[in-house]
Amino acid sequence: MLAKAPETRRLYLQIADKVRALLAQPDFAPGGRLPAERALAEQLGVSRPSVREALVVLELEGLVEIRQGSGVYVCAPAHRDAAAAPAELGELGDSLIDIMNARAVLEGAIAASVAPFCTARSLKGLRAIYETMAREAHAGHIPIATDRAFHVAIAQMTGNEVLVRTVENYYDARHAPLPAKLFGHFENTHTWLTALVEHQAILEALEAHDPIQAQAAMQRHLRLSLERCAAHT
Structure with missing residues (x-):
């Protein structure tokens, strides 16, 4: 049996996919606050800095808003519609x-x-x-x-x-x-x-x-x- 090929996409993109899937759940309504970075990191089994980068990806996509000193919040659909889709963001850059x-x-x-x-x-x-x-x-x-x-x-x-x-x-x-x-x-x-x-x-x-x-x-x-x-x- 062939071994599974390693994931070649950047780590922050892999984590962004997982957080994006969480946002699709009913628990995360527009305006709702995401769990703290530490909790997300523990849940996903990754480091907090990597979670932070993934959250910025989602912010660039218009899915979340990062508010300094407050937390990360789910954006309303209207804001999402106006933001760039993942494919439109182009090359996000290295971590x-x-x-x-x-x-x-x-x-x-x-x-x-x-x-x-x-x-x-x-x-x-x-x-x-x-x-x-x-x-x-x-x-x-x-x-x-x-x-x-x-x-x-x-x-x-x-x-x-x-x-x-x-x-x-x-x-x-x-x-x-x-x-x-x-x-x-x-x-x-x-x-x-x-x-x-x-x-x-x-x-x-x-x-x-x-x-x-x-x-x-x-x-x-x-x-x-x-x-x-x-x-x-």
Whole structure:
């Protein structure tokens, strides 16, 4: 007997299918509140962050509404009819969990590799980017472009264009529908001021030419970025 082929669809899509089936039950009337993420995760046998991603998929489809500090609610049929169907959503993007974990591995290794050798000129440029980011964050702006420039500048210190393109591609993956919606639920002035402190730690470790601290600071920043997203959805 042939073994069953493994599921190749992204995990968040598999979980979204299961939650969508739950919503079809009579217990979930429009306006009703879904069980807490912890309960859904236990019921489905998956992690809470993965449940969170699946709920955002359903939000993009117009099936649920995620209300900060309140919970997740079933949308009325009129709202569902006006929303995009799953097939119309196109490519939702990779799991934000996978993206941020991959970035932590790659960018942490890059930070460690360049720390002993980065030049005064490259560090001066990186500090200028950081100071621009600080001004933008303190002015209440979301410094996405400057944040991207900061991470790419560190990759450019390697002199390896493949690594630079990879860092750019990983960063730009945040603009796909699923990651963008997740970021949209938590990014605000407070979170960016917190992230600014983490960027300062990365910069200072590089200025000290300390590979261990540079890697640790980069990985800590990316881990905390994911945790902030997880905590606010």
